[in-house]
Amino acid sequence: MTTEGGAPKSERKRVNTPDGMFIRDMPEGTKLELKNGDLVEVTLNARDGGWLVGRVVESERPESVGTEDWIFFAEVAAEIEA
Amino acid sequence: MVTYIKGRGDRNLRDLVDLETGVVSREVYVNEDIYAQELEQIYGRAWLLVGHESQVENPGDFVLGRMGEEEVILTRDRKGQIHVFLNTCRHRGMKVCRYDDGNALVFTCPFHAWTYDTDGRLVGVPHHHDAYFDELDKSQWGLAEVAQMCNYYGSIWATWDPKAPSFEDYLGPFKQTVRWAFQASDGTDAGVELYKPAQRWRLPSNWKFGAFSFAGDSAHAAMTHLSVNAAAIGPQGEVEGGGRHPLAAPFPSKRGYMSSRELGHVGQLAIYEQPGVADYRDTWLLEPGVDDYWRETREIKKQKFANEFLHMQSDGQFHIWPNATMSDWRILMWHPHGVGMTESWRQYQVDKNAPKHVKDAKRRYVMRYCGPAGITESDDMENWNYAHPASLGMVAQRYPYNFQLGLHHNHYDERIPGVTIGDRGPSEENQRARLRRWVEFMEAGSWDDIFPVRKNGKSNGKPRGGNGISSSW
Numbered sequence: 001m002t003t004e005g006g007a008p009k010s011e012r013k014r015v016n017t018p019d020g021m022f023i024r025d026m027p028e029g030t031k032l033e034l035k036n037g038d039l040v041e042v043t044l045n046a047r048d049g050g051w052l053v054g055r056v057v058e059s060e061r062p063e064s065v066g067t068e069d070w071i072f073f074a075e076v077a078a079e080i081e082a
Numbered sequence: 083m084v085t086y087i088k089g090r091g092d093r094n095l096r097d098l099v100d101l102e103t104g105v106v107s108r109e110v111y112v113n114e115d116i117y118a119q120e121l122e123q124i125y126g127r128a129w130l131l132v133g134h135e136s137q138v139e140n141p142g143d144f145v146l147g148r149m150g151e152e153e154v155i156l157t158r159d160r161k162g163q164i165h166v167f168l169n170t171c172r173h174r175g176m177k178v179c180r181y182d183d184g185n186a187l188v189f190t191c192p193f194h195a196w197t198y199d200t201d202g203r204l205v206g207v208p209h210h211h212d213a214y215f216d217e218l219d220k221s222q223w224g225l226a227e228v229a230q231m232c233n234y235y236g237s238i239w240a241t242w243d244p245k246a247p248s249f250e251d252y253l254g255p256f257k258q259t260v261r262w263a264f265q266a267s268d269g270t271d272a273g274v275e276l277y278k279p280a281q282r283w284r285l286p287s288n289w290k291f292g293a294f295s296f297a298g299d300s301a302h303a304a305m306t307h308l309s310v311n312a313a314a315i316g317p318q319g320e321v322e323g324g325g326r327h328p329l330a331a332p333f334p335s336k337r338g339y340m341s342s343r344e345l346g347h348v349g350q351l352a353i354y355e356q357p358g359v360a361d362y363r364d365t366w367l368l369e370p371g372v373d374d375y376w377r378e379t380r381e382i383k384k385q386k387f388a389n390e391f392l393h394m395q396s397d398g399q400f401h402i403w404p405n406a407t408m409s410d411w412r413i414l415m416w417h418p419h420g421v422g423m424t425e426s427w428r429q430y431q432v433d434k435n436a437p438k439h440v441k442d443a444k445r446r447y448v449m450r451y452c453g454p455a456g457i458t459e460s461d462d463m464e465n466w467n468y469a470h471p472a473s474l475g476m477v478a479q480r481y482p483y484n485f486q487l488g489l490h491h492n493h494y495d496e497r498i499p500g501v502t503i504g505d506r507g508p509s510e511e512n513q514r515a516r517l518r519r520w521v522e523f524m525e526a527g528s529w530d531d532i533f534p535v536r537k538n539g540k541s542n543g544k545p546r547g548g549n550g551i552s553s554s555w
Binding site: 036044045046047048050051070072074075 | 186187188190195197205206208209211212
């Protein structure tokens with residue numbers, strides 16, 4: 001697991017774990033765990049309820065850490081306590 | 083070469099449009115096969131007015147427009163670049179934008195959530211990794227963008243045809259005329275904004291009734307607008323007997339019907355006998371303080387253009403082929419919406435820097451005059467709304483329309499090369515010019531057949547007739 005300063009996966013505190021996260025009003029800076037295990041930080045929210053942009057801060061794929069990509073709400077597993 | 087063949091005998095388009103005699107079959111206005119051909123041959127090819135940069139001032143701003151029957155999104159991306167996209171998702175066709183205007187980070191399709199950046203790139207596809215297995219090449223599935231777009235002094239024009247000539251070449255002798263329509267009243271280029279939102283409504287009539295009549299049919303005004311003239315809706319109220327139009331100071335000029343037969347653009351414009359700009363004449367007598375602003379900006383404009391002849395500029399209305407009519411205060415767009423339906427759009431320019439009371443006064447005037455509730459346009463709509471159904475019948479279609487007013491009584495003037503002038507009273511020359519271009523577009527296999535329009539050497543200023551169509555004046 002490569003990290004960018006985040007807590008190890010086993011130590012993440014999940015604060016919000018509905019099936020199908022409601023992301024429309026989620027503020028930038030929120031930390032999310034994705035269903036693929038990545039930990040991302042929200043950098044931009046389209047505020048359409050479907051999509052946001054996240055920067056990967058922790059992942060089993062080292063090359064993806066630090067990259068940004070669009071995230072569909074259904075890919076989100078949980079919100080992680082800051 | 084595409085020709086139109088009708089079941090009742092073999093006839094092509096030139097049998098339906100006889101410009102030598104000024105006789106035009108009603109089928110041109112009511113036949114569904116011809117209409118379908120228009121969408122492809124004209125609206126798939128011509129430069130079309132989409133909107134204005136003031137509608138998308140900030141990154142992420144968008145407004146919907148139309149190109150022919152199809153809806154487009156005019157938007158400014160996060161880098162400030164303006165784009166025009168077809169409003170349809172590349173996945174299953176749903177509209178990706180269902181608001182008339184607004185500001186968005188992305189356009190997300192509500193069907194399967196494919197999402198597009200404001201520069202048109204497909205940036206998000208659900209299940210791209212876990213079900214498309216990263217095999218979908220998103221770079222190939224962005225929003226469909228127009229082939230060419232031009233920001234011309236703030237007005238946004240686009241075409242679906244990559245082979246269309248540049249927009250300035252397309253305008254020909256009407257380049258300065260269009261430029262003028264987007265100048266502020268002090269002569270500053272791109273100095274206007276549009277009132278928001280646009281007025282939009284549907285007329286049960288073929289699009290050509292409005293599009294080919296405006297800027298070319300003053301003969302209708304005396305009868306059609308008799309009552310609105312008497313109602314004195316102009317800003318001057320009942321001064322000098324009232325009227326629809328603001329008062330204007332005299333200036334040595336010759337007004338006429340001016341058309342580019344070669345390009346299909348026309349106007350009711352003027353040639354000036356002296357350089358400069360007319361004095362301002364107080365006219366907003368019912369709106370305190372408004373004349374002060376216009377008088378001040380007119381003085382600036384007079385100084386700016388003191389030594390220039392503003393032929394075909396400075397006043398009057400004109401029409402850019404195929405469906406945009408405009409002047410310095412309004413824009414009329416005639417969008418086809420079925421052979422017997424037109425979606426009519428009105429937008430109005432006003433100086434960006436005008437004070438609020440001036441903008442409010444002008445808005446009240448244009449709404450009295452134009453649009454679905456404007457009492458001048460209500461008169462026009464009544465004509466077209468009845469002319470269309472009265473032209474549909476089997477018997478009615480035996481009798482062609484008459485476009486002979488002023489036929490063969492035109493001339494040209496070396497001061498405005500490439501332009502035919504009819505100035506000996508009312509004339510339908512501007513309508514004939516559009517029908518002439520209509521035939522050329524409908525027959526053409528590509529832009530190679532219709533542009534450049536003078537393939538065989540330099541023009542001497544005299545307009546020619548078109549591809550095989552008589553050039554008689």
